[in-house]
Amino acid sequence: MQLPVLPPISPMLAKSVSAIPPDASYEPKWDGFRSICFRDGGEVELGSRNERPLTRYFPELITAIKAELPPRCVIDGEIIIATDEGLGFEALQQRIHPADSRVQMLAKKTPASYVAFDLLALGDDDYTERPFTERRAALVAALANSGPSVHVTPATTDLTTAQRWFEEFEGAGLDGVVAKPLTITYQPDKRVMFKIKHQRTADCVIAGYRVHKSSDEAIGSLLLGLYTDDGNLASVGVIGAFPMATRRKLFAELQPLVTSFDGHPWDWAAQSVVPRSARNEGSRWNSGKDLSFTPLRPEWVVEVRYDHMEGQRFRHTAQFNRWRRDRDPRSCTHAQLEQPVNFGLGDIIPGLIEQSER
Helix, strand or coil: CCCCCCCCCCCCCEEECCCCCCCEEEEECCCEEEEEEEEECCCEEEECCCCCCCCHCCHHHHHHHHHHHCEEEEEEEEEECECEECHHHHHHHCCCCCHHHHHHHHHHHCCEEEEEEEEECCEEEEEECCCCHHHHHHHHCCCCCCCCEEEEECCCCHHHHHHHHHHHHHCCCCCCCEEEEEECCCCCCCCCEEEEEEEEEEEEEEEEEECCCEEEEEEEEEEEEECCCCCCCCEEECCCCHHHHHHHHHHHHHHEEEEECCCCCCHHHHHCCCHHHHCCCCCCCCCCCCCCCCCEEEEEEEEEEECEEEECECCCCCEEEEECCCCCCCHCCHHCCCCCCCCCCHHCCCCCCHHHHC
């Protein structure tokens, strides 16, 4: 490639804040795979946040980028999969697969889209030292004729509109709002933007644990469950950010609750449907990671913080808030979870759903 900005390069990052700041450019926070796209004629590379290429996993996007992006450009954006129910992050995760035959099959079954939100280079011009307002204007102009697979994210400088987006767009599976200071240059791997995400709490049942990678007598993560309407305990996520002293203390305290899988609500061997999160298998992201766990009697309740759900699970790792020894585990149900207003992706970017159904 002969571009002013060459791979690998880390994307510019955002730090979490509790409220939408004034005097900025606001965008929806897309929930997909962050990717910087490099195109030099017939050469295309999709970089990831960790600078590892995603190119081979999205062949349909490579074809679309060659048809829809300028001949020579470097663009920051998000790879997403749009569905009638909103963003399909689970479908996106399935694309990271070693078998090319499966990648090709999924490329046809669940085609991805690319949502662009920053411009690093165009032709021979390096835009990284230019203010964001100039980069945004150049991005909009450069992608004026893109589509149906490549889109420019909506943006506004109106704080009231940004607040409405924050409240409404979650119903389409979006993550919150990103605020970009109008004059910032593009600064790889620096947290110079701001992200505002939904924060909620839920009381969950502890039904198992995994040990820490550094010790067999320290908790690595606790497995969370919520009871369904039919009385089954569903796996909904994990918490794991504890100081090492707390990890060791928790390990000792939980030993009286350790049980066998016989009669445990997550006795996967006796059930036909096995949530991926609790199977004794490797992680899609790290083939050497063991996801087996130690079962516990579901007697302890913990209050956790979370941003939003994806289906019946927490989209991101939940955060410990406090223990709830006063709660009856059976009272910890999905009914306590706040349901976002239903909102369509096509109302955010027209044509997004139509592309996914082509």
